Amino acid sequence: MKKNVLTALTAALVASALGSAGAANVPVKMQLKWFPQAQFAGFFVAQAKGFYKAEGLDVTLLPIGDQSPIQTVATGAADFGTTWITDLLTARQQGLPVVHIAQLFQKSGxxxxxxxxxxxxxxxxxxxxxxxxxxxxxxxxxxxxxxxxxxxxxxxxxxxxxxxxxxxxxxxxxxxxxxxxxxxxxxxxxxxxxxxxxxxxxxxxxxxxxxxxGVNLLEDLMFTTQKTLDNKNFKNSGMSGEEVAARLVRATIKGWNYAVANQKEAVQTVLINCGNTCKGSGTRASAAGHQTWQMTEVAKLYRAGQTLKGNAGLLDRATYDANVKQLMDLGILKSAPSAGAVNYKVWEMATGKKAK
Structure with missing residues (x-):
C-alpha cells in the first residue's frame, strides 16, 4: 500500500513538474550543424531514451549539410540550433539576435x-x-x-x-x-x-x-534567438521560451552524459539515424568504425573544462572572454559582443545551479 502511495505521489510530482506540456509534447525543431553523426550523439540519445519526451518536448533533429545553422534559426525555420562560437558572435555582429544558451564541447577539435x-x-x-x-x-x-x-x-x-x-x-x-x-x-x-x-x-x-x-575557439554550442527566449507562450504551450530552452538543455545534457558513459550503445543509436555521411573514407569506409572513432573523439571534447567540474553545458566565462579577446585582436570581431550574446539563466534553470 505504501509503495502504491509513493508511486502515485511520484507520478503527481512528475506531472506537476512537466506542467501544461506534460500531456501534449511541445514541438521543437533543433537544427544540427551537419548531417547525422556521432558529433551529435547526445541529441540522438536524448531522443531515443525519451529524455526530451520526459521534459514535455517533441524534438525534431534537423540535418543541414554545409550551410550555417544560424540562418535557419534566425529566420524561424528552426527553434534552436548548434554551431561554433565564432559563427554565433560574427552573426551577432551582423545584427542577427542569436543567443548562446549552452556549451557542449569544452575544447576545440x-x-x-x-x-x-x-x-x-x-x-x-x-x-x-x-x-x-x-x-x-x-x-x-x-x-x-x-x-x-x-x-x-x-x-x-x-x-x-x-x-x-x-x-x-x-x-x-x-x-x-x-x-x-x-x-x-x-x-x-x-x-x-x-x-x-x-x-x-x-x-x-x-x-x-x-x-x-592558443586558438581554442569553442565549438558545438546550443543557441536560439532572443525572440524565442522572450516568447511568453512558446507555440501555445503555456511555457515561456526560456522554460522550453531550459528543458531542452537539461535533456540534452542528460543525453550527452549517457552517450559518453555508454559509447558503444550511443554509436548504435547514431547508426540508426545515419546516412552515407556516416561512413569514413577508403580503408575506413565502415560506418560503424568511423562513428566509433568519432564517438571516442567527441567524448574528449565534451569531457573537459567545466564538464569535469560537474558543470556540463556551462560556458566557462574565462574561456569565453579569451575567445572574444582573440577574435577582437585578430579583427574578426570589430567590438565586444553585448551581454545579451550569452544567456546563463537558461543553463541555471536547466541544472538548478548558479553559473560562476
Missing part, C-alpha cells in the same frame, strides 16, 4: 593537417602554402591561427598579395588533400579518420591542433 614529409613543424612555415578551409563561417579557426602568426589569406579581399592561399572545399578531404593543398582543415573526430582511410596513417601526418597554439 579543429586541426590543420599536413603530410609529415612536407617538413612543416610550425605555423610560421605556412607562408606561401595552400590551406584547405571550409565555407559558411567554418574557416574562422584557421584564419585566427594564421593571423596570430602574422599571415594573411586570400579570403581577405583587402589584401592584394596574401601570404597564404586559402582553398575552400566542401568538407571531403579527398577532394583536395594532398594534391591541391599543403594543409587541410580536419576535425579530430571526423576528417582525420577520413584522411587515415585515404592511406595516410597517423605516423605519416603532422597534425596542428589549433588549441595547442
Amino acid at each position: 579543429y586541426t590543420l593537417v599536413a603530410l609529415k614529409s612536407s617538413n612543416l613543424t610550425d605555423p610560421k612555415q605556412f607562408s606561401g602554402k595552400r590551406v584547405g578551409v571550409w565555407p559558411s563561417g567554418n574557416e574562422y579557426p584557421a584564419v585566427a591561427l594564421l593571423k596570430k602568426y602574422g599571415l594573411t589569406t586570400s579570403l581577405d579581399s583587402t589584401v592584394s598579395n596574401p601570404s597564404v592561399q586559402a582553398v575552400t572545399y566542401p568538407f571531403d578531404p579527398s577532394l583536395v588533400f594532398p594534391d591541391k593543398v599543403d594543409l587541410v582543415s580536419a576535425m579530430t573526430y571526423n576528417e582525420i579518420d577520413q584522411i587515415v582511410g585515404l592511406g595516410y596513417s597517423l605516423d605519416k601526418l603532422k597534425i596542428f591542433n589549433t588549441s595547442d597554439y
Whole structure:
C-alpha cells in the first residue's frame, strides 16, 4: 500500500513538474550543424531514451549539410540550433539576435593537417602554402591561427598579395588533400579518420591542433534567438521560451552524459539515424568504425573544462572572454559582443545551479 502511495505521489510530482506540456509534447525543431553523426550523439540519445519526451518536448533533429545553422534559426525555420562560437558572435555582429544558451564541447577539435614529409613543424612555415578551409563561417579557426602568426589569406579581399592561399572545399578531404593543398582543415573526430582511410596513417601526418597554439575557439554550442527566449507562450504551450530552452538543455545534457558513459550503445543509436555521411573514407569506409572513432573523439571534447567540474553545458566565462579577446585582436570581431550574446539563466534553470 505504501509503495502504491509513493508511486502515485511520484507520478503527481512528475506531472506537476512537466506542467501544461506534460500531456501534449511541445514541438521543437533543433537544427544540427551537419548531417547525422556521432558529433551529435547526445541529441540522438536524448531522443531515443525519451529524455526530451520526459521534459514535455517533441524534438525534431534537423540535418543541414554545409550551410550555417544560424540562418535557419534566425529566420524561424528552426527553434534552436548548434554551431561554433565564432559563427554565433560574427552573426551577432551582423545584427542577427542569436543567443548562446549552452556549451557542449569544452575544447576545440579543429586541426590543420599536413603530410609529415612536407617538413612543416610550425605555423610560421605556412607562408606561401595552400590551406584547405571550409565555407559558411567554418574557416574562422584557421584564419585566427594564421593571423596570430602574422599571415594573411586570400579570403581577405583587402589584401592584394596574401601570404597564404586559402582553398575552400566542401568538407571531403579527398577532394583536395594532398594534391591541391599543403594543409587541410580536419576535425579530430571526423576528417582525420577520413584522411587515415585515404592511406595516410597517423605516423605519416603532422597534425596542428589549433588549441595547442592558443586558438581554442569553442565549438558545438546550443543557441536560439532572443525572440524565442522572450516568447511568453512558446507555440501555445503555456511555457515561456526560456522554460522550453531550459528543458531542452537539461535533456540534452542528460543525453550527452549517457552517450559518453555508454559509447558503444550511443554509436548504435547514431547508426540508426545515419546516412552515407556516416561512413569514413577508403580503408575506413565502415560506418560503424568511423562513428566509433568519432564517438571516442567527441567524448574528449565534451569531457573537459567545466564538464569535469560537474558543470556540463556551462560556458566557462574565462574561456569565453579569451575567445572574444582573440577574435577582437585578430579583427574578426570589430567590438565586444553585448551581454545579451550569452544567456546563463537558461543553463541555471536547466541544472538548478548558479553559473560562476
